[in-house]
Amino acid sequence: MTVHIIIYAAYVCVVWYSFMAILSLIGQYVIQRRYTHKPxxxxxxxxxxxxxxxxxxxxxxxxxxxxxxxxxxxxxxxxxxxxxxxxxxxxxxxxxxxxxxxxxxxxxxxxxxxxxxxxxxxxxxxxxxxxxxxxxxxxxxxxxxxxxxxxxxxxxxxxxxxxxxxxxxxxxxxxxxxxxxxxxxxxxxxxxxxxxxxxxxxxxxxxxxxxxxxxxxxxxxxxxxxxxxxxxxxxxxxxxxxxxxxxxxxxxxxxxxxxxxxxxxxLTMNEYSARRARWVRLRKYIVTAATLTEPFTESIIAGCMGAWGASYLWPHRFNFVSFFIIHWCCWFINDYFIFCTLSSYSPVSSKKQLASTFNTSFLFAWLTREVMALPLYCFAMAGTEITWRHQRYRCLAGGSAVAL
Known part of the structure; x- marks a missing residue:
């Protein structure tokens, strides 16, 4: 019985990973079509x-x-x-x-x-x-x-x-x-x-x-x-x-x-963290189901799910570490092209900005964001207070709040 549950969980992980990969590619496709060809x-x-x-x-x-x-x-x-x-x-x-x-x-x-x-x-x-x-x-x-x-x-x-x-x-x-x-x-x-x-x-x-x-x-x-x-x-x-x-x-x-x-x-890292926490704390009372699934849409957890599911179901074809490394590289490349596309076709783009796109600063920023995503999410879900325009609020069920 336990083996059947593990096999079922592995298939769920593979299906979810496939879904996230397809969703990511859809986002890439739509961005390329929509923002490079403005009617x-x-x-x-x-x-x-x-x-x-x-x-x-x-x-x-x-x-x-x-x-x-x-x-x-x-x-x-x-x-x-x-x-x-x-x-x-x-x-x-x-x-x-x-x-x-x-x-x-x-x-x-x-x-x-x-x-x-x-x-x-x-x-x-x-x-x-x-x-x-x-x-x-x-x-x-x-x-x-x-x-x-x-x-x-x-x-x-x-x-x-x-x-x-x-x-x-x-x-x-x-x-x-x-x-x-x-x-x-x-x-x-x-x-x-x-x-x-x-x-x-x-x-x-x-x-x-x-x-x-x-x-x-x-x-x-x-x-x-x-x-x-x-x-x-x-x-x-x-x-x-x-x-x-x-x-x-x-x-x-x-x-x-x-x-x-x-x-x-x-921005300071504290200000960045406060922004991310504010978004999560507001959404968890408004779109609770979507907020609960948010960690599983991130590159690290989704990649681990796909790597474990594939390596468990097909151990002769997939290795966990190799799968995850290839996944993360592909995820980064997809994000990189999205970043370049949006930067190139934004109404305030410039040659200086585009030049800064093609250096290691984006890579370090992207890696930092991906690694911090889960800890920041857990921190945000554990709290109820947000700051907006220098005013502190406590979030309440249903999306309302009270000023502190």
Whole structure:
């Protein structure tokens, strides 16, 4: 009986490993196809009478890294019918002079600044956005984080997708740029490899809602059917909850051939670890099943599962150590090509950045990320506290939280 259980477990390991390998290759394929061949937006060339208007909402707090460039990317959208609403919670926020200067620099852009938030829950981003959301003149809203830079055709391509039947949300691949410390390189290695291919592959499969809130478009008329934006103020990870709410209405999600680029600057290893822990601690209360399976999607555990299963079932063909070494080399090569592709076709790529792609720093950052993945996951699962914008919170069941 015990032997049968072990054989069954070995087959399960081989099947799971095969599934992860296929999923990784799907991510690689989709990234190569989507981000190297960006279509020309059709909506941007339509007459004003036929084109849907869009309200771009950008919540701000303080001076983020590369903030001026990020905000300019909104003013410079090549789309003939949009408004730009920028919002801050405090009248003393240092970002206000920058916003006012950009508004004067682009007088033809329909833009305005809203000062003051509405306290509807624990989520400061929702509180900041609510006045903008309620006063937006268009049904389509594009919520765009302050630390994100986008291509000038992003809005046009996104509206093209949102106009397709059955699509209720359009989002973009998060992309890390310009690290200036080793810990930031580790963060970039994670976001631009493992996270990117899994995020793209899961959305390509379309079996469930999988959304990050860096850059999202949807219709207010759809969101109002599930309570409006204010209903999500009690959640910390409102992006996941909003995506699932629209999914429950039968509205599917789409990703355009665009990226939500974030400059990382300098990070310490403690800051990197805190970011990873925050993501896991939020997800374990929202998508518990997916979070529990997360370690088995990593290269080390998945590789060990495949190596043990293959060497146990077919000992004359496979050796555990050889299998794992070959697996890890192939996994790295796959991630490396994904990293190069995204770096080459991002809207803020440069020759200097591309040159830095082809050196050993990426290898060391990738190895560090892979080795740290399981210890960080265990640390995150054991705790409940997160820090966001210098405020500490305790996560609660259902995705809500309380400030500490």
């Amino acid at each position: 020309k937006p059709k909506s941007s060339s339509l007459p004003l009478t036929d084109i849907p208007g869009v309200s771009i909402l950008r919540p701000l707090k303080g001076i983020d890294l590369e903030l001026e460039s990020n905000l300019r990317s909104s003013f410079q959208q090549k789309y003939p019918k949009f408004e730009l609403i920028l919002s801050v919670a405090s009248s003393n926020d240092p970002v206000i002079p920058l916003v006012e200067r950009l508004m004067k620099e682009y007088p033809r852009v329909d833009s305005r600044l809203i000062i003051g938030d509405k306290q509807v829950g624990i989520n400061p981003k929702i509180n900041n956005l609510l006045s903008s959301y309620n006063t937006a003149k268009y049904d389509i809203v594009w919520i765009l984080d302050s630390n994100v830079h986008v291509d000038h055709d992003t809005l046009g391509r996104s509206v093209d997708l949102l106009q397709q039947p059955g699509i209720g949300l359009v989002h973009h691949l998060p992309m890390a740029m310009r690290p200036t410390s080793f810990a930031a390189q580790v963060e970039q290695a994670f976001l631009n490899t493992n996270h990117a291919k899994m995020y793209v592959a899961i959305n390509a499969a379309g079996v469930a809602s999988c959304v990050m809130g860096k850059s999202n478009l949807y219709r207010r008329s759809d969101l109002d059917k599930v309570g409006g934006l204010a209903a999500f103020g009690k959640y910390m990870a409102e992006d996941n909850i909003v995506g699932e709410a629209l999914w429950s209405l039968g509205l599917r999600h789409a990703m355009s051939a665009d990226m939500a680029c974030q400059s990382l600057g300098s």
